[in-house]
Amino acid sequence: MYERGFFRPPQAWVGDVIPWQEDGRFHLFYLHESRRTPKIGMPWHRVVTDDLVTFTETGTALASGGPDADDFNVYTGSVVVADGVHHLFYTGQNPDRRGADGLPLQLVLHATSTDGMRTWQRHPAHTFGATAGYETADWRDPFVFRDEAAGLWRMLITARHADGPERRRGVIAQCVSHDLRTWEPAEAFWDPRRYIAHECPEVFEWNGWWYLVYSEFSESFTTRYRVSRSLHGPWTVPADDSLDGRAYYAAKSAARGDRRFFFGWIASREGGVDDGAWQWAGTLSVLEAEQNPDGTLRFHPPVELAESFDRGVAAVASGAVLSAPDGYADLVVAETAPATFRVDAVFDIAAETTEFGLLLRASDDGDEGYVLRVEPRRNRLVFDRWPRLRTGGEQWQVSGDVPFAVELERAVTLEAGPHRLEVVVDGDLCVATVDGAVTLSTRLYDRTTGGIRAFVGEGEVSVVALEVSTRETDGGASTARHDDLLVTSSS
Structure with a gap:
């Protein structure tokens, strides 16, 4: 994989990311998952x-901390700075140490x-567990921030x-401190009584x-957000309250200037x-958030990722029309695509x-x-594939009752007119964005080669613009002309 704009350590994987921005540089702490057996902590x-592309x-x-320590596993937390000292708060877990609930x-x-x-x-004397009324086995992901109005720190x-x-006990608990050392329980920060847990919480103010x-x-298993005019709520639910789909998780953010970026996996x-x-x-994987006038957010990969693709592979000039009022039509964009590429397409939908x-x-x-x-x-974007899972050798023995990869669906408003679909593929990674607002990430494992096509089913779209680009170092791709494109249809 030619990995720019994404990061995975050799022979390991990225777990929850704890982002911290300082002097224009993003410091991305992350849980280093080796998947080794037996576990090594x-x-x-x-x-x-610095550029959100190279890491x-x-x-x-x-x-x-070692096999005998409270923090054999160092799990998610946060970073703050006070009086020139960086403070790191994190979750410690040791499978051999049990809480009162036996977990x-x-x-x-x-x-x-x-x-x-x-x-x-480390400061072992500052360690503390769940306060009264909470399960001892779920007390994690501390997020610390300064509440200047109240003159204290909140966790x-x-x-x-x-x-x-059992499945509706999730709550975001809260503790407060004046010195970042001693913490006292406070009223729950958010208590919807929904879901198993609300992991990796964070709050921030923006404009x-x-x-x-x-x-x-x-x-x-998705990252969501709520919005309010006050730190103390009430929190409202946006019409589309998720950052991405099932495959993108545990995203937390950091700002640089007036731009805010989310770092998930x-x-x-x-x-x-x-x-x-x-x-x-x-x-x-990094997503950038932008604000709408009503405070809701739209999400897309940062422009820095798009700008890292610098060489055209194939381009479709404006004017190509795919029309199949009661059937299917497609258009060959590139007969063979490189392992890493970006598609930027604008379709005018009838x-x-x-x-x-x-x-x-x-x-x-x-x-x-x-x-x-x-x-x-x-009004949705979905990820699908053919052939789907085959359940036997007969023609009908295929998971045809599954309309698409059901956990990979995003709601998006799609009125008639022009809409932009941007796609980045890097090895087995795929990130698609509609209208710079709705993003869907996934994996592409089984098929490693093949072409790119645009299609329409039961309707008509005009290809206003369509460009496929790669990176100069990828090589091996040829440029196709619009005259060479092939349109096929059936009805």
């Missing part, structure tokens, strides 16, 4: 980036750095009530709006195959069109490949 590692690994930031105990721990985050001094903690329906971001630990699949179960941890989109790594006849399907009638 989870450490924090750190990568740094430099600096190695272990906070090592496992592996989770604790909040504290470390400080006086040398610019190069080394950290948000992923927690669960000690009683209530007069407050945002609460969390990763929903449920059957959905695209999950890998077990066995490195399309039908493998989603796994915990994967590859670091009213009442059922679907259109792009085929990626498609077979020569376009019958097999990955599908990014935009469905105006249903």
